Amino acid sequence: MRKYFNNHKYMKLDIEIENCGKISHASVAIAPFTVIGGANSSGKSFITRSLYSIFNSMADNSLQNIGEKLxxxxxxxxxxxxxELVAPNKQVKVNHKILLDAVCKLEQTVVFLRCDSSLSDVARHKLVNETISKAVRNCNIAFLEIEKIKKYEDYKTSLIAIREALVQFTKYINSPEGLFSETLSVALKNDFQENFQVVDLLELKNYKSVSTDLVKFNFKNVGKVEIDKDKVTVSFDVSKTKELETLNNVVFLESPVYWKLRKTLLNSTMSTSNIFFKKLFYKSNHLTGVPKYFLDLVKLVETKYKSNENSSENYELYNDITTLIGGELDLLDSGELCFKDSATKRNININLTASGITNLGLIGLLLKQNVIAKGSFIFVDEPEVNLHPAWQRVLIDVLYRLSRSGINIVMASHSVDMMKYIENIMEDLDDDEINAHFAVTQMSKEGYSVNDELDPLEKLSAIKSDLNSSYVDMFMEGSW
Structure with a gap:
């Protein structure tokens, strides 16, 4: 059985992406502060949405989470x-009680081993396997007792399902790689479909690719994700995925328009808590038009997490954001999101607030609720949209401070101003600090990453030059 450690370090990853949407081929490096820059329609959003889907699915479906769910x-x-027992006799009742006790014992054993790491791996495996075997034997005894009695048909079906679940748990203990891959494949297919709002995963395939080409995400020295037609295949070395599995919350920030339409999007006739409660029991087989990453974030915002080791640092940043925007975003008991103005002490409807206040206020709210902390990932997609250049600079400063506190930032942008603000930060650092803390990917209009051999500062300069070229062309043509 694996042991888990919450050792959140700055994450460095190298990922090769092929044939995904606008992307033909991209080499993407992930660092504490990752920048993906390039012109419109170069594939930047395909990178952020895809990586969010993968990272979030891995965090939600870690081996530990899989075991707990089983x-x-x-x-x-x-x-x-x-x-389902219909007028059972004494022996049937006894058999069921013994089976339930055996399953409870299995749960207690797993909890004990998770808290006590003194036993060797061999001893841990032996103890759990013996406990599972006992539960399987008790399940078989209960089944044989009622096998030929018609009134127990429903109970027999349940016993078969229980036995299959015990076999699945045996696989979890003895062959975790296979179960991890199976579980993640199913979760990722759903996440890709719902985050991109596509009926068929074939829609994610690059139109320039040939029929035999696969959509690929190759994590160097860790594993890979491939999409073949409508099937997702996952292959990871579980001994190297601990950082990805033990991520704190993974967040995707996009246009504040979603938040201003939040009540309508989440169904005004039902509270958000009821929406999520309903989803526990009824699996949706249709696309809603609302990306899953937004619903994921709503659920996180509505949750208050316990403080952590860097809560004081995050609270300082939260206070600074509150000062900058003159108030804070707050979630009322009614479920409404509003802006609390520090000067007037009034609650202002979020629809009446500027985009900059909404963007920064949401980050402040995530910090206040301890939703984001050391080890979290924040994916920010084109934050410059509807954002004044002055607010863009403030947002970059906030994102950089988050990255210094151990919160990983992945930002896609086509804003020259934002690239300049990041460049200004880099120019105050030495080369070692830049290379350790920043990773920059430049995407071309043709869907390829370019200038991969350049260092982060040089890539930013190349991105700025590329983005400025359209203005130069307009000036030369007399259109400016």
Whole structure:
């Protein structure tokens, strides 16, 4: 059984992306502060949405989470199956009680081993496998007792499902790589479809690619994700995915327009909590038109997390943001998101606030709620949209401070101003600091990453030059 450590360090990854949307081929480096720059329609948003989908799915479906879900499912199925016993005799009741005790014992064993790392891996495996085997034997005994009795048909079906779940848990203990890949493949297919709002994953394939080409995400020395037609295949070395699996919350920030339409998007006839409660029981088989990353963020915003080791540093930044925007975003008991003006003490409807206030206020709210902390990832897609250049500079400063506190930033932008603000930050650092903290990818209109051999500062200069070229062309043509 694997042991887990919450050792959040600055993450460095190299990823090759092929045939995804506008992207023909891109080499993307991930660092504490990652910049993806280039002209419109160069594939930047395909990178941010795809990587968000992968990172968020891995965080939600870590081996530890998979194990916890399997145990909970076993407990719930075994407990609930008692209601399917129709006028059971004494022996049937006893058999069910023994089975339930065995499943509870399995859960207790797993919890014990997760808290106590003194046993060797061999001893841990042996203890868990013996506990599973006992539960399987008890399940078989319960099944044989009622196998030929018609009134127990529903109970028999439940026992078969319980036995299959126990076999699945055996696989989790003895062959975690396979189960991790299977679980992540299913989760990723759903996340790709819902984050891109596509009916068929074939829609994500680059139109220039040939029929035999796959959509590929190759994480150097870690593993890969491939999309073939409508199937997602995942292959990761689980011994090298601990950083990705133990990520704190992964967040995607896009246009503040979503937040201004939040109530309508989430269905004005139902509270958001009921929406998520409903989703626990009814799997949606249709696209809503609202990207999953927005719903993920709404759910995170509505949750208050315990303080952590860098809460004081984050709270200082939260206070600075509050001072900058003259107030804070707040979630009212009614579920409404509003801006609390520091000067007037009034609650102002979010629809009446500037985009800069909404963008920065949302980051402040995430800090206040401890949603983002050391080890978190924030994907920011084209934050310059509807944002005044003065607010752009403030936002870059805030994102940089977040990255210095251990919160990973991945930002896609086609703003010359934003590139200049980041360049100004880099110019105050030495080369080693720049190379350790920043990663820059330049995307061409043809969907390729270019100038991969340049260092981060040189790439920013190249991106600025490329983005400025359209203005130069307009000036030369007399259109300016």
């Amino acid at each position: 145990i909970l499912r076993l407990l719930h199925m075994t407990s609930a199956s008692e209601f």
